[in-house]
Amino acid sequence: MGMRRVILWAPLALFALFGLLFTTGLLKPSSSTIRSHLVGQKLPDFNLPAAQAGRPSVSSAALEQGGPRLLNIFASWCVPCAAEAPQLAQLRDAGVRIDAIAIRDRPDDIAGFLKRYGDPYAAIGADKDSSVQLALGSSGVPETFVIDGKGVIRHQHIGDIRPEDVPSLISAVQAAR
């Protein structure tokens, strides 16, 4: 009899729980920018194939050594990525090392893109299905992460890098030393 009682009242109890959840959800103000929750944490393990033959690729192991740098998420089909190219060149000229991950891209398209807009990258990995991009907590292109020398994500820049963002990125990389 006791068991039957429990079964009869369980739906109501469950429903009350949902009601509580909905109420708290309603009371909270919502914001819509989605930041990666990995900022301040170690990179997830990954090892991408090189995007272009004869050039180094990007892996979490490689990012753990050789000092702080930027990790730029881009694609040859992405128009804002072309818009931020001059700023990336400026960063490289200031001595910042930039590694990159090309999203859903092909080698000859990447080659064409780099030829046209300049090539600031020390290494490029190919992420054919966005899986590493998602694992990093990035939801679009372009995005740029500041990685310290130990493979920890220090900062996430969402969207294209504007000229006014360059100084703060340089200091973010220096601070990550």
Next chain:
Amino acid sequence: MMAEAGLAALWLAAALAALQLVLTALGLRRDEALLSSVRPIAIAQGLLTLFAFAALIYLFLNVDLSVALVAENDHSAKPWLYKFAGTWGNHEGSMLMWVTILGLAGGAVAIFERRLNERTLIATLGAQAAISLGFYAFLLFASNPFARLDPAPAEGQGLNPLLQDPGLAFHPPTLYIGYVGLSVAFSFAVGALVTRDVGPAFARAMRPWVLGAWIFLTLGITAGSYWAYYELGWGGWWFWDPVENASLMPWLAATALLHSVTVLATRDGLRAWTVMLAVVAFSMSMVGTFLVRSGILTSVHSFAVDPRRGAFILALLAIYIGGALLLFGLRVGTVKEGSQFNAVSREGALVVNNLLLSAILGIVLVGTLYPLGVEAMTGEKLSVGPPYFNSAAGPLALILVALMAAGPLMRWRRDELKPLVRRLALPILLTVAALVAVMLLAPGIRLLPLLGLVVAAGVGAGSLAPLWGRNLRRTPLFTWGMVISHVGVAVSLAGMASEAAFTRETLVASRIGETHRVGPWAIRLNGVDPVAGPNWTAIQATIRAQRGTAAPILMQPEARMFWTPPTETSEAAIRTVLDGQLYVVIGKTDAEGRWQLRLWWKPFVTLIWAGGAMIAFGGFLALIGRVRRERRAQERLAWA
């Protein structure tokens, strides 16, 4: 004048609903004589809501800008179809439409239902009145569609351009009819609990409403999926977005209910479970409405979001569902147990069907609400996506579909396994053949799509089995309906699996004159030109697509800019051929004249929606078959 008349009709209808509820309560407790007036009141209430809705349509068609809602959502430059559809393309109008369908459904129950015990029927109408009252209050106090605006503006503010699409104009009404159908089923369940009269008569009275609701939900989800596919321009047909889940969950519950109500109607089994499912199905439609309207979950579909309205719907949800579950806890213990059955039997198969559907429903519900729970506990924002839903719900759905072939071949009460296996020999053989064929033709295919294709082949054949060796002309219409629906599930599954396994995608920044490959197609960007429509301007790409040496076809995807309100949308160009669809989207340009192009080749993707349409059509045949049989039974009753 028209606005005031509509508002008056709404108030009057609300007063009648209150009267209907009070008379039901008094009549059932004290004076039976009061019950006789409940039916006419329900009918009058339905007519009044219809009048109010017609008044609002009139205001939208005539672009009466002195009404605030019209000024916000209408525009004189809009084609008439979208003025008409604009009536319910906004919060207030859609709530009025909901109330109207609810009122008409109540009237229809009052007119047509004759076989159910009179007290149970009246209790049902009382429950229906209680539901209506909540929504009248919502409309009249929190979202009055007829509020005037003084001074009236010179021009309206248009309609969300994403909604200016014939498919979407009829998408919300379809879902609403489905939701309201479930509310009627809910009312029947409450009525039966009130009079402790849970039996075959109750199940037969409720069944057409469940079936009708289910047909419309199926159509609504199918159309919504196709809309998202071609209008959003992302190439996907299902995103496990909260709003999509909100329409899927009531469908899952309704599908389970549809099958359990058959057990109750035919064999008088699963009494408490069926009542519970009716409550759950309606809860899911309310939860869905709440999630969509309150905006507590981030979704690409959130058009009209307002937390205060969310609070109102939440309150209604708490009263109705909490009340019904309370009644369930108090009363179901006193409802007698239904008849028993063997584990290997049609009933047994339907119980497994129900358990699997409930499990899938649970998985979708947990996945949809998980971000809400995490945010409430830790303040962290996250979203649950396809990896969770596909891997958790996919295998269960496959088992469910596989068992679907066996269920209809089993006998009621008790059956043996051996003869069942013999009846299933041919479908099993076909499944094995399909497995070998797919492994040979598409090596390296992933597991879930592989299983999908194989199960679809076997189940497609197995679902036809109930027709074997039968006189097809004397086979009842509802058996035809079941067979067509089940085959539709197999067809849809084949489309999903094929899309998942064989889709090819190419993303490029293309110069004019360049050629790209996607699957078997060579795609050449011939040119890009500006074009203009009634309330938008666009850039239109002209693309030549050629497959092998066949005659090339021209495709023209657009990126549109609407000006009231300023919004950009992407109009994909889609070409359907026998074995799939070519899907082309044009994006932005860079300074050097290169255009972003997204190209997809999706083999057999159309089967997904063709299957959905078959499922709904099968349901429609079953509904006609059931209603006809019911009518004949009523006539016999009248003669006896």
